[in-house]
Amino acid sequence: MHPLEGVSRWTNPDQPDAYIVIGTSAASKGRSSLQCRQCKETTALISNAAVVEERDRLLTWYRPTPMSACRTPGCENQGRDVVEAPEAYQRFGRTDTGSPRYRCRVCRRTFSSCRSVTHRLRQPEKTLEVYRYLINRVAMRRLCEIADIRPATLYQRIELIHERCRAFAAFHERPLLAGKLLGNVHIATDRQEHLLNWASAIDRRQSVLMATASAEGKSGYILAQHVNFDPDADPFACDLAAREAGDPDLHVGFRRFARLWLPHERLDASPSGDREAELTTHEDFRPASRGTPVHENIAMAAHFQVLRRLLAGADHIQFSLDREPGIERTCLLTFADRIRRGSLDAFLVRINKTLTVNAKRAALWEAEAALARERTNHPGRSDVEVLFAMLAARYRVAVQNIPRPRDRWIVHPYPAINEPERASVCLTDNGQRETGRLLQGYARASLRSIDRYFMQIRRKIHLLERPIHSSSADGRAFYGYSAYSALVVIRLLDIFRVTYNFHLTGKQKTTPAQRLGLTDRVWTLDEILAFEGG
Template sequence: MSVVVENNEIQQVTGGLKEGQARKAHVVYKTSGTGKGEASLVCKLCSARKADGEPVQVSFMMKSNQAVNEEYHRISAYLESDELKCRNRECPTNLNGKPLKLKKRGFTKAGHQRYQCLTCGKSLTDSDGSRTHRRAEINLRLFDLLVSKVPLRKIAKLLHISQKTIYDKIDFIHSQCMKFVAEREQRLLDGKLKLHRLYLSTDRQVQITNWVKREDKRNTELYGIGTACLKTGYVFAFNFNFDHHELQEDIEAYARFVNDSARPKHHRDTARVWLEEEFEEAAKRAMKAPTVAAMDLIDAAAQKAKIDEAFNENLASEDFDSSTRLPAKGVLVHNEYTMLGHFLHLKHLFRHVGKTRFYMDQDAGMKNAYLSIFHNEIKAGNSDGFLVRSEKGFTVDDKRRALAETNALIRRLTGVPRKQLSSRDFIKVVTALVGEALNNMVRIGNSPELWLRYPIATMPEPEKVVAAITDISRYELQHKAHLYRKASLHAIDRFFMVARRDVNLLERPFHSATNQSRVWNGYSPYDPAMLTKLGDIYRVYYNYVNINDKRETPAMRLGLANGPVATEKIVYYGKYEK
């Protein structure tokens, strides 16, 4: 697949062109090679502006639309309904698309509805094929223990079951959770839940699995990207760049068969996943990068130039070195494609939402992923994006000191302590401070964006800067101040934090001075698939079961639930009226 530009619009060309061949030169865009098998789309007009000293991003890495679509379908597969099909392969309903007509014929011993096909007479059930649970009552206890920081070995002892039984039941619980949340989120897809505007925070989390062989003590790193609603806390998606349905050896064999290594990366059939050869090349490049000690020898001007460049170029969103490896099971997905698939899934989920406002971590690739997927909504004025950079190195004492300074500032402005202000009055004060800060925007490095220094501190985010990545000049000053005031990553970062605290397998691993950058944690999983399954299970628990001080769940505040959902209705989904 190639791209051309007509009337300043990028368009796809699927036929009549060879790979890498352009139909004609264009006055605005050109392609440029940036590395082995890589290419970028370069804007000539922006290049001229950059030559004049204006800080602008001039190029974007070219990606495979096919790979983005594959990752989107992997991420959103849980929303696809499991339609009943006749088990008889020779049935006309399977051969020529004849409509399936069924008649109820009682229940199986396991309690599943039995049907009879009126076309061929064969019987079928609505069972998903999961095995019978002889001790079904412990499924509820297992669900509660999984989200209560209990290690798997401890769970096995408490429930008197084997490790294999635990893994089988986790698969069952994960399947039930996905069916349950699919039915609830279908209300978003159908437009039954009317949402005029959503303010969303998006960030990434790194998870590490243990090595499986003592001879190869390298870890596998997975990146999980999540998006949560700022107002309700509802987590709409939490996706890892890992696919347990594929096998690395099968992907490698297919890549050799079609000679993928001879093609540009954005034209490859296997563009979505990491191949062994390119992973080793990425690790070698990381090893050749200058260390901190070597950087000290570079003069200050050169260091500043490198920092400036980091804000403007398309840097890799994965950090590999000699201590990392590909997963022993499943395949590792290029993180850029997972981010693109994540935003495409959100776009599909929000198709009936009036407007969206995204507040994203200043992360390599996340900005480009959002702009690529939501470009039509951005052009129509229905979506805006902001980058948020928050200081992570504050101690608790530093945070309290910053918060005390903020409280003192508010008291000077209002004449009353902050605790005595109503929420509405507090918002007015902060909006006024943000409005003043809009007159003192700053540049960081060579960033193409102007950044606002947030005027107040909070415990989760004691110091941060915010930048708009979409054109908000059409808004009045008060509206701009309102958008900047709401800038925060707290909603998704809180989900990450409590997930690490509540799920043993998601706990942050520890480093030591003697392990040479290797990480091993007795509670971390060996199979990366466990991270994705436990992440999905905990998202459902967090949204629908876990209550706050007001006995509310994020799903209740969003409108997808009338009250806290009992775990029984999730684990045994399908046995209750929907």
């Protein structure tokens, strides 16, 4: 059965018996699945409540940061910003440092508004210096030596930079949530793995974080980036509450704490063939000491739910998806209504990442030779027209020889050197799509925009460079400059996403945010830090 057909039945209330639940026995260890009665294909059963809970947590990124608000517990004005609700407060002079003071009209308590987020720092100029070093491949210990600061000061400045970047990006990205018109967009989605070093010689198990990110193809703008980790959830308190709620005796999709990966799940887990089950049962996997991991399928589903909100103003969406487990099904289920209306197409992209540089160049030369022969056979046509004709010919052959649309992998006639042997298959080809539209989708299907961003992360953030696997460490990965804290990784990824979108320029001397229409200029690092509009 084609995935699109499964999406239609899943979301159709008129066919409630289209699926049956399997894996309800004790041997399944709580991992149930839905099986299609027609084709017998299965999909994992997850908690909708957990997805919504994680989506709402991720959407807090876009909330305004209350810079001046009543702090009295229980007051009805608590957390209401002066800018958003000026009628709730009255001016009440200034402090000795010149900051404006306000009085709450309900509880009559006073509070002050900071003139600057750095006005209490002894060396505010160090913040910009730390920011520059963080995004230019300087190791943490080396950064402390160059900037002449203590490690505690470094992490305090990272927290400050992260908060400023969050407020800056939230202010500029709120128009997307409000339905900003985007026209036709091409989104590339992939995941990147980050390993955390072991914290002590006693416990040498690793923590693995998965960062899911989506980039707009034409502009290169990173729309969203989410890590499967909740730094505010206490793993032991949540585990205790889950046991009291009876979660260990329930199937995963029906648990109260289905969103989080808790210690009792590792003890009860068994290999079931999926990536996360193998990860959670690996003896070298170490749960985080602060914060709690989020199940990968829940984190991925929440990521696409956030994208759904951000892309509400798009006329047509094309997804290019990497062949990561679960990405394609999650995307199809999230955007099922758009797929049925014909305003979204999804393509799975395959790239041969094992080729050497010489092999990539040889493949490119072969493609150029084939293009030259086609130019001779079609004089007067442009290169774009020739490539499109080659793609159309390959598609016709695939239609004739492969009856199932899901299996029609089309190799691009002219792949780039960074995407050797690129091939794609349309996941939304239900036989009713126009051939010209499908061919345009095959021509655009690419992961170049998101792969470039991931490459920049590895190259520019020293803390997130690929670790080294050594035989002396019994196969464990260790890198002396890698992070020990998941919270630091999350903050650095958020900082770099904002920097990449609004500060770093390409060959056209414009930023991704400019090309997407979210801003009209290049922002400097000190302007991002000093931004007060969030």
